[in-house]
Structures are given as structure tokens and as C-alpha cells.
Amino acid sequence: MKTVTLVFIILFSNITYALTQEEAWAIHSTPLGTLEFKYGEKLSRTNFDGVYLDGIKIYSVIGRKDVWDTPISLSEAAVDIVRSNGKVVRDERGRARIKRLLLSESGMCIHEYVIIDLTGKSPFVSNRFGHNPTGKSCFELISTKWGAKKSYITIFGPLKYMYTTGEDVIGPVE
Numbered sequence: 629m630k631t632v633t634l635v636f637i638i639l640f641s642n643i644t645y646a647l648t649q650e651e652a653w654a655i656h657s658t659p660l661g662t663l664e665f666k667y668g669e670k671l672s673r674t675n676f677d678g679v680y681l682d683g684i685k686i687y688s689v690i691g692r693k694d695v696w697d698t699p700i701s702l703s704e705a706a707v708d709i710v711r712s713n714g715k716v717v718r719d720e721r722g723r724a725r726i727k728r729l730l731l732s733e734s735g736m737c738i739h740e741y742v743i744i745d746l747t748g749k750s751p752f753v754s755n756r757f758g759h760n761p762t763g764k765s766c767f768e769l770i771s772t773k774w775g776a777k778k779s780y781i782t783i784f785g786p787l788k789y790m791y792t793t794g795e796d797v798i799g800p801v802e
Contacts, residue, residue, distance in 0.1 A: 656726050657719035658746040659710065663726070665702070675701040679731070679744060686751045687731075687744060694735030695763040705741060706730040706781075708774035730772055730781060737766030741781065743791050755796040757781075757789050 654671040656663040661682040665672055679687040679702070692700040708728035710717040717725045727747045732738045733756065743754040758767050768784040779791045780801075789799035 656707075656729075657721075657723065658726055660746045660751060663729075663744075663746070665704070667701070674703050676703075677701055681746075681751055687742065687753050689733060692733075694739055696736050698735035700733050700735050700739075702731045702733060704729065705732040705769050706772040708772075708779070728774060728779070730769070732767075732769070738768065739763060739765070741767070741769075741783070741789075743779075743781075743797060745791075745793060748794055752794050754791060757797040757799065758783060759785075759787060759800060 654665040654673045654676070658681070664680045664683075665676040666678045666680060667676045677688060677690050677700075678685050687702075689700040689702055694700060707724075707726045707730070710725040710727050719725055727745075729744045729746075731742050731744065733740045733742065738758075739760055740756040740758040742756050745752040745754070758765075760767070770782040770784060770786055771780075772782075773780045777793050779793075781789045781791065781797070783789070785800070787800040788802045789797050790801045791797045
């Protein structure tokens with residue numbers, strides 16, 4: 629009986645929780661730790677309401693609504709990946725490590741963007757941007773050009789915004 633119990637304990641002590649594909653894509657490796665996207669308490673790849681770094685909430689849109697009274701959610705719009713000697717740095721799952729992330733905030737449509745920068749000693753969350761004084765404009769991302777110090781984000785208009793590492797986004801600049 630002791631042998632059977634021991635075999636049972638050994639066999640079942642190594643069981644790990646398997647993530648669904650949706651949950652796996654909601655977790656990112658970064659220079660500062662593990663970044664997770666969640667809707668409430670559940671991991672979510674799209675339409676999430678909170679961003680967590682090592683379990684600590686660093687950005688949230690919980691409780692916010694657009695001008696049409698639709699709850700705001702977040703989606704990944706673009707990422708800046710970590711490179712070393714010209715090669716993409718990957719985590720243990722083979723996914724590229726990220727250092728910056730452009731998120732879209734949307735209700736009925738995309739209304740604003742925000743950058744989460746993980747290149748410093750602590751995470752930096754930019755101001756929300758996208759010239760939308762009435763909250764009724766809908767934006768579409770055209771391009772992102774990530775740089776070591778300055779990055780440029782162009783959204784439909786075209787409106788170009790400049791992000792300087794660790795500072796708020798300014799613009800439109802052109």
C-alpha cells in the first residue's frame with residue numbers, strides 16, 4: 629500500500645495547469661517580468677480591461693465608458709520586441725520578449741491609444757493619445773516606428789505622434 633501511495637504522489641505531483649491558446653497569447657515575457665492581459669480575473673488576448681506586471685496592475689480601464697456608454701476595453705495594437713546582436717530574444721515558450729507595447733482603447737470603435745514601456749527600471753505608462761476631443765472619432769493604426777529614444781505612431785488622418793522613452797506622447801507632430 630505504501631508503494632502505491634508513493635507512486636500516486638510522484639505521478640500527480642508534476643501536474644501543471646495547461647493554458648489554452650487564448651490564455652497563452654495573453655502572457656508576455658518582458659525585461660521587467662511577466663506581463664499579463666486580463667478581463668476581470670481571466671487571461672484574455674483581446675478585449676481586456678487590465679494589464680498586470682508580475683501580478684501587479686499597471687494599467688486599467690475598468691469602469692470607463694465611451695460617449696455612447698459602451699464599456700472601454702484594451703487590445704494590443706503593436707509591440708516593440710527585444711533584440712540582441714540583431715536576433716529576436718525569445719522566452720521559454722519561443723515567443724518574442726517585448727519591451728514596448730501600443731494598446732488601443734475602444735468601446736464602439738478605437739478612441740485612443742496608450743504606450744506601456746518596459747525598457748526602464750520600472751514600467752512607464754504614457755498619457756492616452758489620439759486627437760479626439762469629442763470622443764466620437766474612430767481611429768485606425770497606420771504604422772509604428774520604434775526607436776531607442778524616439779518612436780513614432782501614425783494613425784488614420786494621418787496624424788503622427790511622437791513618444792520619447794519615459795515621457796508622455798506629444799502630437800500630432802505633423
